[in-house]
Amino acid sequence: xxxxxxxxxxxxxxxxxxxxxxxxxxxxxxxxxxxxxxxxxxxxxxxxxxxxxxxxxxxxxxxxxxxxxxxxxxxxxxxxxxxxxxxxxxxxxxxxxxxxxxxxxxxxxxxxxx
Amino acid sequence: xxxxxxxxxxxxxxxxxxxxxxxxxxxxxxxxxxxxxxxxxxxxxxxxxxxxxxxxxxxxxxxxxxxxxxxxxxxxxxxxxxxxxxxxxxxxxxxxxxxxxxxxxxxxxxxxxxxx
Numbered sequence: 175x176x177x178x179x180x181x182x183x184x185x186x187x188x189x190x191x192x193x194x195x196x197x198x199x200x201x202x203x204x205x206x207x208x209x210x211x212x213x214x215x216x217x218x219x220x221x222x223x224x225x226x227x228x229x230x231x232x233x234x235x236x237x238x239x240x241x242x243x244x245x246x247x248x249x250x251x252x253x254x255x256x257x258x259x260x261x262x263x264x265x266x267x268x269x270x271x272x273x274x275x276x277x278x279x280x281x282x283x284x285x286x287x288x
Numbered sequence: 289x290x291x292x293x294x295x296x297x298x299x300x301x302x303x304x305x306x307x308x309x310x311x312x313x314x315x316x317x318x319x320x321x322x323x324x325x326x327x328x329x330x331x332x333x334x335x336x337x338x339x340x341x342x343x344x345x346x347x348x349x350x351x352x353x354x355x356x357x358x359x360x361x362x363x364x365x366x367x368x369x370x371x372x373x374x375x376x377x378x379x380x381x382x383x384x385x386x387x388x389x390x391x392x393x394x395x396x397x398x399x400x401x402x403x404x
Contacts, residue, residue, distance in 0.1 A: 205388045216292075216379050216394030217333070224389055233391070263331060269388035275321055275340075277392060279333035 176200075178280035180266050186286045187256045195251045195283045197266030205269040207277065208241055208251050212262045220264075223249060256287045291315065292380050292395035300401050301370045308355070309365045309398045311380030321386025322363040324354065327377040327397070336378075339363060340386055367400075375402045 179198040209217035219233040225246035243249040263284045267277040293312045301307035324336040339347045339354045347354040355364040381392040
């Protein structure tokens with residue numbers, strides 16, 4: 175596709191429910207990042223993939239958060255047993271190996287836990 | 289400690305005027321990259337401009353320029369000839385080092401409102 179695509183755009187989950195958020199990066203982009211953006215704040219790093227390898231997951235706030243990118247393209251961020259503090263916008267970004275300074279972002283998934 | 293500090297929660301500017309959005313950063317790494325992103329209400333982060341720590345000249349991209357003052361650890365964004373469509377959140381961010389396999393660290397952002 176032309177840009178980074180994320181789905182769903184909006185997700186409402188009941189507390190305790192599991193959710194899965196999808197990111198489809200720009201074709202050929204090796205690097206993929208997930209960020210969490212709380213209301214009124216800047217995005218905060220969650221995890222990083224280079225192809226299918228998850229090289230950094232230091233930003234994941236708890237073991238309820240899990241991310242995968244099994245074939246080195248589409249990535250899924252899964253949150254188990256959602257809690258109200260998980261409510262945020264989840265942004266995905268990808269980078270090209272030939273232009274490795276600029277990250278291209280998707281429109282994000284707004285998760286609301288009720 | 290905050291790595292990226294944006295001290296202006298909100299700014300107003302008259303259409304066609306110039307505006308400066310402040311950003312200071314904190315790092316001990318000599319190699320880093322500084323970025324500005326625009327986030328309209330649709331939510332997408334739009335890349336505006338990049339400045340590398342070793343770049344000799346200030347970066348410019350159309351109506352956007354970055355006033356890079358390395359000794360002061362300052363990377364202010366200047367938007368010239370403001371347009372109504374410039375109304376959005378603006379985030380300053382840093383990568384150390386500036387390669388594509390390190391995460392961006394963002395400030396809290398500045399909300400810019402352009403008035404007709």
